[in-house]
Amino acid sequence: MRIRTFNEYQEAYKHSVEDPESFWAEIAQEFQWRKPWTKTLQWNFDEPNVKWFTGGKLNITENCLDRHLLTQGDQPAIIWEPNDPNEASITLTYRMLHDQVCRFANVLKRNGVVKGDRVCIYMPMVPELAIAVLACARIGAVHSVVFGGFSAQSIADRINDAQCKVVVTADGAYRGNKEIPLKSTVDDALIGCPSVRKVIVLTRTRTPVSMLKGRDIWWEQELKQVTADCPAEEMDAEDMLFILYTSGSTGKPKGVVHTCGGYMVYAAYTFQNVFQYEPGDIHFCTADIGWITGHSYIVYGPLACGATSIIFEGTPTYPDYGRFWDITDKHKVNILYTAPTAIRSLMGFGLDKVENHDLSSLRVLGSVGEPINEEAWHWYDDHIGKNRCPIVDTWWQTETGGILISPLASITKTKPTYATLPLPGIQPILVDENGKEIEGNGVSGNLCMKFPWPGILRTTYGDHERCRQTYFATYPGLYFTGDGCLRDEDGYYRITGRVDDVLNVSGHRIGTAEVENAINMHTGVVESAVVGYPHDIKGQGIYAYVITDQQPSDHDADLTKRDILATVTRVIGPIAKPDKIQFVTGLPKTRSGKIMRRILRKIAEGDTSNLGDTTTLLDPAVVDEIKEGAL
Numbered sequence: 001m002r003i004r005t006f007n008e009y010q011e012a013y014k015h016s017v018e019d020p021e022s023f024w025a026e027i028a029q030e031f032q033w034r035k036p037w038t039k040t041l042q043w044n045f046d047e048p049n050v051k052w053f054t055g056g057k058l059n060i061t062e063n064c065l066d067r068h069l070l071t072q073g074d075q076p077a078i079i080w081e082p083n084d085p086n087e088a089s090i091t092l093t094y095r096m097l098h099d100q101v102c103r104f105a106n107v108l109k110r111n112g113v114v115k116g117d118r119v120c121i122y123m124p125m126v127p128e129l130a131i132a133v134l135a136c137a138r139i140g141a142v143h144s145v146v147f148g149g150f151s152a153q154s155i156a157d158r159i160n161d162a163q164c165k166v167v168v169t170a171d172g173a174y175r176g177n178k179e180i181p182l183k184s185t186v187d188d189a190l191i192g193c194p195s196v197r198k199v200i201v202l203t204r205t206r207t208p209v210s211m212l213k214g215r216d217i218w219w220e221q222e223l224k225q226v227t228a229d230c231p232a233e234e235m236d237a238e239d240m241l242f243i244l245y246t247s248g249s250t251g252k253p254k255g256v257v258h259t260c261g262g263y264m265v266y267a268a269y270t271f272q273n274v275f276q277y278e279p280g281d282i283h284f285c286t287a288d289i290g291w292i293t294g295h296s297y298i299v300y301g302p303l304a305c306g307a308t309s310i311i312f313e314g315t316p317t318y319p320d321y322g323r324f325w326d327i328t329d330k331h332k333v334n335i336l337y338t339a340p341t342a343i344r345s346l347m348g349f350g351l352d353k354v355e356n357h358d359l360s361s362l363r364v365l366g367s368v369g370e371p372i373n374e375e376a377w378h379w380y381d382d383h384i385g386k387n388r389c390p391i392v393d394t395w396w397q398t399e400t401g402g403i404l405i406s407p408l409a410s411i412t413k414t415k416p417t418y419a420t421l422p423l424p425g426i427q428p429i430l431v432d433e434n435g436k437e438i439e440g441n442g443v444s445g446n447l448c449m450k451f452p453w454p455g456i457l458r459t460t461y462g463d464h465e466r467c468r469q470t471y472f473a474t475y476p477g478l479y480f481t482g483d484g485c486l487r488d489e490d491g492y493y494r495i496t497g498r499v500d501d502v503l504n505v506s507g508h509r510i511g512t513a514e515v516e517n518a519i520n521m522h523t524g525v526v527e528s529a530v531v532g533y534p535h536d537i538k539g540q541g542i543y544a545y546v547i548t549d550q551q552p553s554d555h556d557a558d559l560t561k562r563d564i565l566a567t568v569t570r571v572i573g574p575i576a577k578p579d580k581i582q583f584v585t586g587l588p589k590t591r592s593g594k595i596m597r598r599i600l601r602k603i604a605e606g607d608t609s610n611l612g613d614t615t616t617l618l619d620p621a622v623v624d625e626i627k628e629g630a631l
């Protein structure tokens with residue numbers, strides 16, 4: 001499955017388009033199957049219904065763990081770097097990880113978890129998070145990892161949507177100089193979650209926690225009750241592996257569903273080829289396992305390839321802004337995969353904390369999560385890669401399971417801000433508003449895919465119609481990504497951003513509607529409208545226009561703003577807090593009642609000279625008022 005030259009890339013690409021089934025069958029054969037599949041691909045994008053490797057039986061943990069035991073059981077699988085650099089890091093070999101996964105899988109079983117049950121995982125970035133994920137996969141339980149920064153309400157929504165039976169959490173988490181109470185947040189969430197029978201709590205911070213008799217149990221106590229013998233459950237290629245919730249631009253998050261066979265093949269294939277992974281490489285992906293990037297490129301992709309993957313508990317700026325470079329130096333990292341928002345925030349601090357570290361182990365740099373701006377691209381290239389490490393700007397989504405458009409490190413010629421070319425098996429197409437294909441080069445349009453790849457989402461949990469509506473109905477016969485895209489004269493792809501209204505704050509995707517809903521829950525708020533504006537560090541900042549039932553005085557306005565921030569934090573989490581709140585008496589609405597965001601966006605950007613046509617507004621005077629009060 002390994003591509004080594006640009007020629008081989010072109011050949012693989014050609015093969016994958018001319019005969020996708022034989023292309024992917026050859027790759028899938030390199031994995032360990034209990035029983036071979038009978039049909040490589042069945043699909044239609046109308047229902048949609050996509051099935052890869054039908055009839056094939058496997059367990060992904062046998063591929064990620066067991067099959068490496070004979071050849072490289074004593075190689076490190078996971079290196080854990082704690083939040084506090086003075087705490088010892090931990091290395092788990094493949095043998096140790098296998099042992100711990102089997103033990104925790106037995107803990108889950110002992111607590112009534114069976115194949116098909118959903119398990120919510122809300123944990124800090126500790127090895128036990130990966131262990132819990134793999135333990136679910138071992139016994140065929142479906143994991144739903146919820147990012148450790150989410151609020152009780154967000155956790156409750158996700159638990160209820162998936163009807164999770166068990167929650168795995170920790171007493172608390174360390175992030176920078178903060179201690180975050182996880183278990184007490186879970187307790188708040190569980191007030192409204194009748195499906196949950198057990199909560200398994202790992203000790204991390206020793207924060208006092210309440211433990212409810214009959215429901216809450218300690219991870220460490222449970223481990224004493226089990227052995228390390230846990231044969232893997234035999235799974236169908238199309239059995240569910242996990243649910244992962246996207247940020248949800250319409251308020252209610254979507255539970256993206258991935259299945260065992262196709263996801264495994266795709267995560268491993270893309271990991272190997274995009275990063276040009278070599279045996280023995282140390283791979284450091286800085287994402288949280290709570291996001292798809294962590295699922296595919298901290299856990300499943302690297303482990304399926306027998307790589308060594310770093311799990312980092314902390315933040316890029318603690319104890320100082322040289323932490324990534326410190327980790328790179330300390331663990332001799334070869335592949336570094338991070339996000340533009342992290343690069344931009346570190347750029348701002350100058351070079352002293354870069355230059356006092358040895359970064360010569362680095363071979364490949366990766367970027368993911370949002371378009372990388374030119375300045376950040378060059379800073380990454382010049383100061384981190386010292387102009388000798390290729391940058392792979394990887395474009396993909398929760399729904400795609402793995403990277404779709406990206407250079408292959410050292411093979412594809414890179415170009416700043418371009419994700420460059422589709423990987424083998426990926427058939428992008430640009431369409432106009434009416435779904436008509438835009439052919440040729442030097443064009444831009446809405447980015448769609450016309451053929452399935454093994455890692456494509458299968459459904460949104462519990463609501464297949466929503467999956468159809470969101471991804472397959474806009475342009476019949478195509479998978480619609482929601483992103484705008486430019487294809488330049490060389491056929492290189494550049495993602496230009498989202499076509500809809502979703503904010504990208506520090507690499508976190510947050511729906512404007514989601515933030516508005518949260519603000520509107522605050523007492524006294526009548527209505528609100530949220531837009532993004534350019535923010536040096538976060539990429540996008542959140543600007544909220546808020547109508548309250550009583551126009552607050554200056555003093556009250558300050559207090560009310562702080563209260564609104566507290567409400568948003570409680571409902572969604574701190575990442576969604578508006579950077580600016582402007583109180584207004586009305587919003588620019590069309591006669592049909594739709595808010596004209598285009599105008600609000602311009603005002604938020606400080607560009608009020610040309611607001612375009614405002615005559616279709618119900619009350620054009622409201623625009624002047626908003627302009628005058630702009631922050």
Ligand code: ATP
Pocket residue numbers: 246247248249254291292367368369370371372393394395396397398399419481482483495497498502508509510511
């Ligand atoms: P929701 O669909 O609910 O809004 P989501 O889109 O926020 O959730 P992800 O699946 O993590 O969350 O993000 C995928 C999106 O991130 C892509 O659609 C794209 O807009 C952006 N993105 C990711 N990687 C890149 C990249 N390399 N270049 C440009 N944009 C990127």
Ligand code: MG
Pocket residue numbers: 246397398482
């Ligand atoms: Mg999306």
